[in-house]
Amino acid sequence: MQTLSVTERYNKLFSELEDCDEDEQKEKIEKMNEVMDEMHEEELESVVTAEVFNGIYTMIEEKKLTLENSFLLLKHVGSSNALKSMSVYGFGNSSLGERFEEMIVEEEKKKEKRNEKLLIDLCECYLMLKDKFLFNLLSICVSCLLEVGLNKGEKEGDGNEVETSLLTLSSVGMLTKIPEELYLSEIKGIIQHHQDHHNLTPLAYQSAWQFLVNRLFLNGVLEKVMTDELHFVKKAKREMEEQSKCVDWKRKEEERGGKGVKEGIVLRRWLFTLFDFFFSCHLWDDEYSELVCCIVRVFLSAKDNHRKYSMRCIDLLKAASEKRAVKIGGLLKGGADDAVLEGIQQPTMDYEMAYDCLRFFMNVCDRLKSKDDEAGEAKGKGLKRKVVEKMEEEGYEDAITSFHEMIPFLNDEFCCELSLSIDDYFVNI
Template structure:
């Protein structure tokens, strides 16, 4: 494992202390009884809740997962207790959208893959609860899975997610199953429209009964949008039957109200931190939708307006969410099915212009904003807007150019010329309206 430098700041020392505390407690598991292990794992799970991305990557290495595998092999850790730890680890990993590869290259991954295959082959004698938990761990911790394994995990997890019991424990299981499903992205090969009816039923039942947690509901949408948005027939279901744009707009608005954006994330309570994580997940789903969609209606303006609100609210203390907001504007600007007029009416162009002077110390944010305007520029250089006359196109171009002029876009470019010249050269950005 990577070692910490003695010269690091106080914050880094605290991070080291948390990581070391976890590893020390983990090392004591081998000496415990099964019940003692369970109690220590509950303590470990509390430590996981406090970790940030860097601490997560530091602790959950290939070596740690190999150690868990070895302990299972030598009967020093029960499978039930291993799953208790791994499910919580996977839950936090998926919620925080952490990218790490410890599990991917571990012997524990091979063990879980073989166990899933073996359990699936048992058919009517299979242990459904065990199979569900194995699938959850595998998808929540793994960056990539074979099509064969996906074909086992998806129906298993959808079956768990379709449960209508409203008690807290059952709904937690539903949330975990849907969160695991949301980790399956579009490049996984699943037959077109397969499982569409099941996820549609889950979303419609919630719309009528409000039975899912906010995270579970967002996860259901993530699975649906990532899987089916590129198909025109399924997009009609997403927009016209299930009302994705309406619900995404409403969820963003309600979640944003539950967050004190003036606080840094580490200063927030658990409820606020979770709300922020769900907001981030919604914006990533919306990004993918805006990038892939074919349909258009006026609800887009309201949806993008809510993202503008999040961008402005997150400006001071949560730049990572701000970057995701700008990326969603880019997706809209790049997709000719989305009218550029929506970016003007929603305030997206104003918000992006406001960000430029504030983001000059953040190269990534600046490059995202400049790319946004580059994409608008390319739209005007193309064949024009969908269902837009040449006269309307010219008028829209005039309005956008005037807005940029009013906000001093050209003056900003000149005043930060050296930095922008570097960004233009290194991020392939060119602005010419």
């Protein structure tokens, strides 16, 4: 008998929902959620479509599916997408998405008589499954879910609720503008309370930071708040060190059961958070090199057996090298050049990592040649000397030269420009 694929199993369970009573539906949805945990991103995208959301809407309208059971299914779809850093597009164009928007407004208008749990469930589904938001709905949802976070998870059972609400907020992307008065005091309170009392789960704490870092892109003033008041660098470094201990670095990725494994999910999310932070930061503090050190340590731990982690680290270092606010001295102090040099000489390196490594060194050399990039001629010469010495010691020149004929292919593959001149990957004192 032929074994069904994960998408076939999921679709089969979904097709059986309308013929079950409420308890049977709940059991099937729990099985669907388990199957969803086994899916790769492409498989998940294939089953999370506007057609599926419209089918859920029809079942709810025809009383064949309860709202409670629909939330059980939809929130797992949303959290799976948030944890895998994906985007769902079908919900916004579905009848279900439109109905949930109406219900949020209707429930909010009830004020003191509103059903708080219903509103929270609706807001979590809306923010996790929608990619663009109406401002009035966004403000309702953000205020509602921050209020859940402010409960601080001190009551028994609150921890999961707070985690889900903060995970939901973290999915609101950096291009979504939210006025400070809607969130800043509350998210600061949530983060500071955890720093004093350690009441949040690691995922909830990371999600609170991700929500705040996402706001940094459109509001550079937040950087001082994050670093001076909330001590982002120190706390992010500590969290990454703790989460690194949760990964079995000696075990190869293909031996880990692959798809459904949650091992290290918070660490992966911290790497995304740092990417967004470096992308959006406007200031530079030498202390930031400690974050670079963390990234380098994760790369060195991951390079032999965990390709996704190592690629993500190199991509992050490449992105940091492109940001003028991230000083070259800080990158070198943190060991970024060592990591990227080791990356470009990895026997298992693929084209994407080759591109990122070459781009990193091209950026570094270009900036070291620039008179206005680093302060002080003497300091600039010192940095150049360090790079040149590294080239000589570690076989950098041979490594870069060996990729020279591949550069036109990499440019076509990634639609970005690497210099065709080999001289742009070297710097002279």
